[in-house]
Amino acid sequence: MKTDYVLWQDDPLDSATRTAWMGGKAAALARLQDAELPIPAWCVLTPSAFDDSLTPAVCDALARMMGTDAESSDDALRLILATFDPSETVRTTLNDALTRLCPNGEPVAVRSSAVDEDGSGHSFAGQLDSFLWVAPADVPARVADVWRSGFSDRIQAYRRERNLPPVPRPPAVLIQRMVNADAAGVAFSADPVTGRRSVAVVAAVYGLGTALVSGDVDADTWKVGNDGAVLERAIATKTLRHVAAPGSGEGVQAETIPDALADVPVLTDAEAAVAAAIARKAQAWAGRPQDIEWARENGNLYLLQSRPITTLATLVDPEGVLNVWDNSNIAESYNGVTTPLTFTFARNAYEHVYRAFCRLLTVPAHRIAGEDLVFRNLLGLIRGRVYYNLPNWYRLLALLPGYAVNRTFMEQMMGVKEGLPEEIVGKPVAPTAAARRRDMLDLSRSVVSLFRQHRGLPKQIDDFYRRLNTALAPSVEDLARMRPDELAAHYHDLEKQLLTRWDAPLVNDFFAMIFHGLLRRLSEKWLPAELASVHNDLVSGEGGIISAEPAQRVQKMAEMVNASVHKDEMIPALRDLPASAARRVVKQLAPQLDAALNDYLAKFGDRCLEELKLESATLHDDPLPLLRAVANTAAQPPRPPRPTGLDTDPRLRAERAVDAVLRTKPLQRAVYSRILANARRHVRDRENLRFERTRVFGRVRRIFLELGRRFHALDLLDDPRDVFHLEVQEILGFVEGTATATNLRGLADLRKADFDRFRALPTPADRCETRGTVSVGNDFTGKSAADDAVGEDG
Template identity: 50%
Template sequence: MEIIINLETLALGSLKTYYENLDVAGKEEVASILGGKARAIAQLQQAGFLIPKGFVLSPTAFETSLNFVERFYENSLSVETFDETSLQQNEVKIQRLLTNLQLHKTVKLELLYTLHRLCPNGELVAVRSSAIEEDNVQHSFAGQLDSFLNVPLEEVAEKIVAVWQSNFSDRILNYRRELGLSAMPKPPAVLIQRMVNPTVSGVAFAADPVTGRRSIAVIGAVCGLGNSLVSGENEGDTYHVDRQKNIIQRQIIGENPILSDEQILAVAKLVREVSNYFDRPQDIEWAIEDGQIYLLQSRPITALTQISDPDGIFNIWDNSNIAESYSGVTTPLTFSFARRAYEEVYRQFCRFMGVPLATINRHNDTFSRMIGLVQGRVYYNLLSWYRVLALLPGFTVNRRFMEQMMGVRESLPESIITELQSASWQERLQDSWRLVKTVVGLVTNYFLLPRRIRQFYRRLDRALQASPFNIEDLRPDELAAYYRQIESQLLTRWDAPLINDFLAMIFYGVLRRLTEKWCNDESKTLQNDLIGGEGNIISTEPAKKMREMADLVTVNREFAKLLCDGSLTAILPAMAQLPQFKLLYQQYLDKFGDRCLEELKLESPTLQDNPLPLLRAIGQLSLSPSPSLPVSPSSRKTAELRVRRALRGNPLRRFVFNWVLKNARRRVRDRENLRFERTRVFGRARRVFVELGKRFYALDLLNSPRDIFYLEVNEILGFIEGTATCTDLKGLVAVRQAEFAKYKDMPSPGDRFETRGIVYRGIENGLVSSDSVGCVSETQSSVTHHSYLQGIGCSPGVVRGAVRVIKDPKQIVGNENSVPLQPGTIIVADRTDPGWILLFPAAAGLLVEKGSLLSHAAIVARELGIPAIVSLPGVTEWLKDGDLVELNGSTGKVSKIS
């Protein structure tokens, strides 16, 4: 390796192109010769930037100067398993050697020769470190190694040794430990350049390193040399320049600005050109001598890698209600399936509501981003939901109703609402015409809805029974075609559930307003009492059938005990001795076999796959009869009596109120029943993909059939149909499994947060949590010492009892170590889904951290007569197993009691 490398005569051709085409070993070799700082300077000089002339003293000079110690030093670097004692001993030896270090005779001769060629008139030079790890993307080592300016030629050798010594100082060694780098650094190169004599100098950033704004260049300037500005000893002028070359901000320290506008724009142009050359924003040092701008140094702005750009596209993510369907980490297959479903059904919704097709097509991006996946967890992209709603007339009113239905605890910022509502007079005129069309369409859909629902049920039954073969017998291409058939017949024709959901949102919202204004309902819970006890809700049927089966085995204590403790292989044969129980059990599986814990996640095993949770729940229920009673009509009748008294003497109001109430009851009932049909569709899709997993495993495309859940829908179908961009399915699955395993060990980003620009860049440190909701940890810590919590009462009744905090229902049912609920226990959960129905019959009350008045937990609790409260942030941390509480399902208040 050469000792002296002249920056102007590097024999590497175009250094940037050469360097980028090297393999890893080649890049490491170049880096070891030049170091980070000198490599960047050499590249820029060859690209035509004005750089002070100079040369690089390679690490060979250090190794030659160490002479006989070279072998020892190299060996110490190769050892990666030093214990702390031996490491300290070697540091002491190296420090002792460095203290008396001088340049080797050969190095000194070459240095003097090169210096006099560089500075024939004895000009001063700069002696600067250029370590391998210095000035790179991960860490800059800024200010860690010594550099010297205005060095006379006779002192250069002394300063070179000082640079070497600083590379092994305690400061550097501690810094390396903090960064998790190897214990002992490699020797640095030393960059020696002829000094410029600037009138003005400073630093410049191609992006604002404080705010992260990539569109703003920040320039700092001082008179004379800029080392005092870099070190922080002196303040200088600061200028901000935007992409349109406007100087948008000036911070002038003295009476007059240091730079003229022309110079400010020239420096901004320079830093952006350097950044374009390196393909990433740079932090440069510059100096102006005789009107020429010299580039002294360039390195990446390391702080930007984890800072979101505040000018980027704004998004609000919220899981208030969707966590009920997709809790925790969700696999790629489930998310890709759900994302496609949300996109398609809400396109249909807008068509049904009379939104012009051209308008729908202009919002393609909005529909494709209804939900997002952040650190493996599914969130609503709230702005997309609001934008879809803004396509409909009556946005201001409907927005509030949608927030109630979705359980969103915090509305949008007013600035965004204003933006969504902004329109020209022509657009407002068109909107008025659309309003007329939409009202006509809504009235038409209102009257046609019962028929649409009946047609939807028939169409769904036909589609799910259409295959003439067993799914287990189909080839992979036949399975793909069958899935396409299901998608075209069902996911793209989801009319009845969509129209019903919208009408449920409207009627429930209007009912709530009428109870507040006409019935003086200050507690805002009267509407819940009025719609409870409607009956004919399919989600309550499993609880009733479980109760029926539990009653059959109550007298057979031996079989009941087997249900609670036995294995599936022991339970199923014993069931033959109880034919009536077996018949009810099979009927349950035939109808509700797809209804399982986390049933909308395709990776979730269903009751058809593993019926043990159902059998456990029945056994526990038979031994500990449920403390809850069938819903009492008193709450509903009392609420109806209160309404009659409030509306006495006003027949028109009474007529309107009763019409709204009747429709709210029907639409909420049908909403829950139609959601069960969604479960059936998801169940059929799950079966298709499970079978495809088996086929791919048999063809050695996957290491396990369940690996299919780590592929996306289009990747699976594309592999079969010839449109895949990656055919290494095992490799793709391995990458995803490693990433999602990491997500499972990470805390949730929070219930609600905001992002700017690239969502996944800066997600760990760049999340901006909502002030009122915040991240989970903040919410939990803020309620730890409270004596009571206030949520949303959704099912009336007052109950006292001990709580059981359930983070996974399998704690109660589902495995051989399950611990059943004790009679009178109040369930505390982060969220629930339809599969939790296995636990509800044994519960005395329900407290849920997430959810809304129209969430599954709220509706089913009302129908089963279980006092319940939803939307209780932090309740799963506030309460511990065995704590005694009193909950009021009408007021939404839960208090600890001693």
């Protein structure tokens, strides 16, 4: 017959075996014993003692209960367990263990140690019965009581709420020598209310700790820093304490505290620091913040039990690093929830572009290299949405020449609506004369470099177009024929030729901003108040902008429809049929229109709403919006010729108004005209280069979609578009042999579930603060979640 029901605190067991046979509470004590913490002697009665105490009839009854409803199951459990006791074999083994544990008949504590108790996910603390000051002769009866408590109504309800099995494993039973405590309490290695990880909280009462657990008395409390210094103390007026009463049902009784002790601290500050140190040592050993119970006997503090603090997973650390996130500008490009592929691609692109921007402004290479983390973390992802990491943008600006003497202007240039807290940027300090001279010298070098860049920009743009056309030379049909390794190589070539050399668009955007800003400033300074915003009209209507071409092409295709003898067949087809059916009708009835549609898709097929989000469907994926636009335009009545002239052209009116003001001021007129010409040129080039950005993003989208099709064909993904739920390096690494995880389907499923959860959660504020670990405790509601915690902490 099986008799190995007892495990001892020093038995050499691995962690999994300890937890399986001792339960969470006792396994935690065993680990703490390994750390040489002061723990009273103990042993554990394993769940197999319960199993071997079951009669065949009881086993059959428990098996039948598994298929019954919750209420019937609970009633049946109470009937089965009402008279249940340890078997004779178990009693004999238990008595032998007690002789070893309590050679002089010392009283013990009998506590539950459920197999699924005291973890970070499920805590049965306070729900299972415990008994103190139990005489050895009464231990078998108390063991039966602990077993029964594992099947109580409240435990059953708790398990149902958390979808745990309806009939649980019986708890292991922890039997521990009692400490005849004159003081006892709890200690938290981190503050469970405010979340401060650097502050331990110690609570103490006179007598036994049951007075604190039951809430019968108020406790003295101390807050202790990492260095052992007491930060705060609150001494309660104590009127009673619990003392041992071995003959009573619960083993304790209350007695009145002498008036002389009522307002005397239970512990000295030094003892409170010792209790905090024990909690922290338990935390170091367990690897997570701990909630311990302790007791004092003869001036020595003993650790009675330790469990994780389960509330910290939802609490921000108010002492963590403050960060500020803002999406007021970037949300225009990346609106709403964005997939992992888009985010990792965008993050990589921002890093490359702004490194190049700093080189453009002659920031020394060693300073750029020294801010590697800044460049790699300009963007963040909050609940699936793209945000600027504002402190890193400030650190980026601080690299630029002139920042020390013109910080406010640079903040305005970046579009910051609200400054960062002093905790992040520090208090404004006037730069020293030497610092100003160095900054002005750096700024002068940058200005000289910018003049050179401006002179060479036309050639730089031409070179960029040549490089871009070469990089995008492979056709869509070529991509469909490429192997996965060839697709990965094509992406790397794009990265090398374009993404890391985005020089012409970057330089031109910079000058468009500069000249448009100068034009605005001169308009405000030299022109009357009613013309202060005339600069916007002056740069409108510029010819040669490719963004006007799609509408012009749609108009021409609509005219082709109206000129066709099959007009009455084609308009309904384009307006009402699915895309594939409509294209078949057009190909049959109007080959020239079909060719025009193909030309349009070849040039503008990568255009779509939210075109910087790689997951967005383009006209290549679904040409229906184009077909509908042609049909709707063709169905409209003919438009009268567009009037021209001063009355209808805002640009012409603006030119005339400015000329009237500056006609008698030749120098101002010459300067204004030169600035205007540059603003128009750079705004035009900016729009055209942004179209080329659309082409590049379209090519990146098609590369990864092709890879998604390959992975789907190999049964690695459920759908080709699941590739958007993988990160750039996960996809390329899978192809190139550097992936740390190769279960692509599992990764995609995990991300899809995560991003569905993000969509269901409240949308974060446009600007929000976080502290410490961004994904722990922060609520992203527009202020730091730590604000309230700090307020509570005083």
